[in-house]
Amino acid sequence: MCMGKLKNQIKMLALFIVVSLCLAEPGGADTDRTDNIGECTIGVFTPDITNDGRPLLWKNRDVSNADQRFIYYESYQRDDITTIPFIGNVYRADTSKVYMGVNASGFAIANADSYNLEDTLYNQGITDGALMRIALETCSTLED
Secondary structure (H helix, E strand, O other): OOHHHHHHHHHHHHHHOOOEEEOOOOEOOOOOEOOOOOOEEEEEEOHHHOOOOOOEEEEEOOOOOOOEEEEEEOOOEEOOEEOOOEEEEEEOOEOOOOOEEEEOOOOEEEOOOOOOOOOOOOOOOOOHHHHHHHHHHHOOOOOO
16 A cells, blocks of 8 residues: 555544544434434545545434435525525435535535533424425535
8 A cells, every 4th residue: 555545544543533423312203213222423535535536424424214215306496596406414304404425516414413512402493304405406515
């Protein structure tokens, strides 16, 4: 193995250590979690350490409902805007909420819930799945 590739792999491993974990506890309409579920893990890799020079967003969903799929959402008109087409991960029975995805502009998003932080706003307002769908439909950049 060439030394440059080995250095890139070491850098990737070092960056992967900086991961977000969501400690699973029961509850939450969107999460469908049980006591036996482990941590959801995400990783972000910068373009300077990937072989093709592209950034990478990775997520492992550890939820009790394994009946999920990735689907493609076409562009459509909503509130005087044309949405951005995207691919997102959804529960098979509810495609209105998206839990990770990437759109045609290259904008990607994933969540990492932390249920051990005693959030006083838990189950109030917009859900993470609804918010991520809106972001994928309308955002081209992080600034958006």
